Amino acid sequence: MSRERIIIVGGDAAGMSAAGQIRNLQPDAEIIVYERSGYTSYAACGIPYYVAGLVEPVTRLVVRTPEEFRKKQDIEVQVRHEVLSLDLSKGRVLVRDLESGREFEDPFGRLLLATGASPFLPPVEGADGEGIFTLNTLETGIAARNYVDTVKPERVVVIGGGYIGLEMAEAFGCVRDMKVTLIDKAPQVMSTFDPDMAELIASAIRGIGTELRLGEGLVGFDLTDGRVSAVRTDFGTIPTDMVIMGLGVRPNSELAGEAGMTLSVRNSIAADTSMATSHPAVWAAGDCASTFHLLDGEPFWVALGTVANKMGRIAGISMGGGQAELRGVLGTAMSKHCGYEVARTGFNEKEAVARGLKYETSMIKTKTRAGYYPGAEDMHVKLLGEEGTGRLLGGQIVGGQGSAKRVDIIATALSAGMTARELIDLDLGYAPPFSMPWDPVQIAGRVLLKKVGGE
């Protein structure tokens, strides 16, 4: 066989980004993608908005279809095909065609695991009831939307106050005007934010009419005729017509683990900066794989579309024979909750403490625009900086329109290893409709500079 045969397991962001890069670098390689679901290369982050009816039709979430990959890039995508196991010594995968049930072995020269992550589902009573949804695949999104359209639920309970939970609470509350209850076992929403910033987010959530119940854990579900009718918690019963599970995701690393490959943090597939794994013929990318934290170089796992796309690109270049590496990530993430925007990057206080860092924080409240310009809204910025050196460690933002994307200033400064002093020296953009002469991030930087020493 003269053409090298490359198999990619998983056809979403990471897998298809990699496939495209490989094709660019190796015009002759045979590229086969096995995707368990019926869709490929779709915008998973758009699912909440589709479920809420803000995006129509569902095909708008599909960036590129299998047919387009085949025609435009000669990439063979087999949807509804699940890879059941890897035989790394023989260089084969065992595949099941989910339509026909047929199983077959398929040989590869090199393999990319881009198997994604799966939502955590607690083993509670009634969890298999109708009207209870996770939203990790386009199919689950379509099912949830169909349920919304046919059952017309008026009440929904969202379980878990992370990104998906907040976005679904927004979608149902602000867009569909449903009665939304959000419960979380933790004492705060958004575990990647510090408690003080999470408190601001909680106020925003409550402010738009969502009933927020913190420190309240899921016990089980009451079903009526097979359909969910209430959520039972350790504090009581919440009648509902629909439930969204947003308890976080876990890397799909079973195939790799069973094949004896090395796993890393949170059981993600251990990958180096070029996305190579412990096996010389196997690469891994996306939500199933580990990366590194840019601030300390330690292995790090995070399930984010940005990171999955970057990993896929790097894996594809590496597999295609090019040179590329992803030095690491910062866990930069953002979300919108009706009129509120939230964003974070780098270490939060808990992470800084866990790493034994001596740090100072600054937290300021200012405006998104010049105070006199119509539409100026409150904006809170929190920064962490290392004691003594003044090196920036992380930042969090909660505020009105135009707040969240400012986290990019902090993320870029973190990547460059900047100090608080260097942050305030930055020549950032200003005009009254967008900012004040000192950007809010720099105002927080000035307060931080005084604490870490200086000015």
Next chain:
Amino acid sequence: MSRERIIIVGGDAAGMSAAGQIRNLQPDAEIIVYERSGYTSYAACGIPYYVAGLVEPVTRLVVRTPEEFRKKQDIEVQVRHEVLSLDLSKGRVLVRDLESGREFEDPFGRLLLATGASPFLPPVEGADGEGIFTLNTLETGIAARNYVDTVKPERVVVIGGGYIGLEMAEAFGCVRDMKVTLIDKAPQVMSTFDPDMAELIASAIRGIGTELRLGEGLVGFDLTDGRVSAVRTDFGTIPTDMVIMGLGVRPNSELAGEAGMTLSVRNSIAADTSMATSHPAVWAAGDCASTFHLLDGEPFWVALGTVANKMGRIAGISMGGGQAELRGVLGTAMSKHCGYEVARTGFNEKEAVARGLKYETSMIKTKTRAGYYPGAEDMHVKLLGEEGTGRLLGGQIVGGQGSAKRVDIIATALSAGMTARELIDLDLGYAPPFSMPWDPVQIAGRVLLKKVGGE
């Protein structure tokens, strides 16, 4: 005299920022500020919005009054006092009280020149007519607003397609629904943008109903009963009820020049990174002073509120005995034109050519949000990068809501000396309402990377 006497000439952004810093560091110093106008510490960038009626009342533009400076910080501000000359050998300034006409000499231990910049006014016929306004001081803004309220002009001609010109065209066209004609002698608007990006801005300006006449120079004004009735250009006559002059500003460096101090680019007062001048007892800050371009370290002059505030802070810390320096700036600037946002930072092509740099450019068109998310608008990004090294040199943005502030990513990357490759590795924020998984700036970075070599 046990208290050192510090005189500051000019009581706007730079002067008052400096005064505050000096007060922090030297609780005992005597600080006197002479300000020619009747106001201090006002938001000059807000004047167009006040004239248009978007901001009410005018006092909202005043950050802090002379009385507040006196009470809160023991800073003595004398408004309507003009400094006429400097006697550096004797350490005295000659001051005129503009109310009484009285002139007096005042001694200083150290002096800060924060005299700002003045609009360029071509010596054409009729330029002193009623209804012709520059908008460089709060007084001129108040006069223009009074004219708008009393004369109720229906047509306005804006002369000069820079930031002030565009903002006034927006204010009159979009906010007040007046008939706006914008003329500029140059073949493009916004001279700090490359022609290709300026063309996009021009399309946006025309798209909202402004009549844009490029390559058309001002010849003079027709007056009727002393009031402007038409603008004469080298192509014809434009009847109008009002004129806004936006032909740029020039540093107010006459006092310094006449006192024998060294001047720098564009006749700005030569200042080092601590804002010290050629005279050991004199500092300079704000629109009257020079700084450096961060990318090549050469003297650079730009009149921007951000830079004036930074310079004022640095001058104040230096004069107060602290250590601080402003390494340089990037000319980062932005503006809003109804639904359009524009921003730029670093070198444009003309600047790169003038410096003998070998560079490549990338220019991409994408969306401000995920393409499927409601409200996604077009966004254009142009990047310049050095051939061979891939070092970023500059960026320009034109697009819908959420476009302009992304220039901060580029500005921060430029400050850190990042390459195109480092730009695309940045872990920036993403959620469908704000961005795509690859930020538009990174999409432009990927195209640039291919051109400068890589991927």
